[in-house]
Amino acid sequence: MFTGIVEEVGEIIDVRRTDEVVALTVRGQTVTSDAAHGDSIAVNGVCLTVIDPDGATGGTFTVELVPETLRRSSLSGIGVGSKVNLERALPAGGRLGGHIVQGHVDGVGTVLSRTPGERSDEVRFGLPPELARYVVEKGSIAVDGVSLTVAATDGESFTVALIPTTLADTTLGVRQAGDSVNLEVDVVAKYVERLTAGYLGDSGEEARVQ
Known part of the structure; x- marks a missing residue:
């Protein structure tokens, strides 16, 4: 991983x-x-x-x-x-500095806009509909392999704030509107969804456990 x-x-x-x-x-x-x-x-x-x-x-x-x-x-x-x-790949006993990333891309997003700041940039990405439920404010997401924190999401897009180090040391520093990026959502969210599926009805409401 x-x-x-x-x-x-x-x-x-x-x-x-x-x-x-x-x-x-x-x-x-x-x-x-x-x-x-x-x-x-x-x-x-x-x-x-x-x-x-x-x-x-x-x-x-x-x-x-x-x-x-x-x-x-x-x-x-x-x-x-x-x-x-x-x-x-992370060696056994290595430091987990970002979040758990498998390297298994879930979908391709698009850079929608970029707002440069004094020392940081705010970037908004288009979000494939099937991935929207896994993306939450202050949650983690990998964009082109970069561990980022979601600053905001509206279900169709999400925004991140890129610090100076990210701008200088990754390709996200030069991505522009229209560019395609690889997205990997938090694997924990996917496992939680799978494990709880048996307790949910078709309407999404919790079903009784007999």
Whole structure:
């Protein structure tokens, strides 16, 4: 799993398409420093498996995108030169600095507006209808792999406030209206919904437990 604390911004240096699979080669000096074949690295919030690490010499690694990943995430439109947020999987005993992030993208959102402040920016994102029930004010959400706190939501969109560190150290600092972003809602909310489903009637009201 991941924590949504981006370690570095990398760059896509090669895109190769073979049948249904797309292979991406990514440059990232920090995340490749100890990368091995089979390791997990989150690329813009998508958990991907390293198949060709070259950290010792070139600081690059290669991953493969299968049709499911291409359908579910914004990586389907990525190209050479694109900047991406990178994070290695959390080691056992590591510090959970953000929130629990699986790297399993739930949907793709869109940047609706950006309001720059003196030192921080307020950004509003479009929210797919099927994800709205999992997003709550002051709750957590991962946007392109960045752990963020929801400042406000109206059911169709949500707003976050980006601190200077986030603006400087992630791709969210340069996202503009119309850009697509990967969204992963809080996994705890999804588990709670699943576990309580048997106690709820069709109307959403609590049913009696016999």
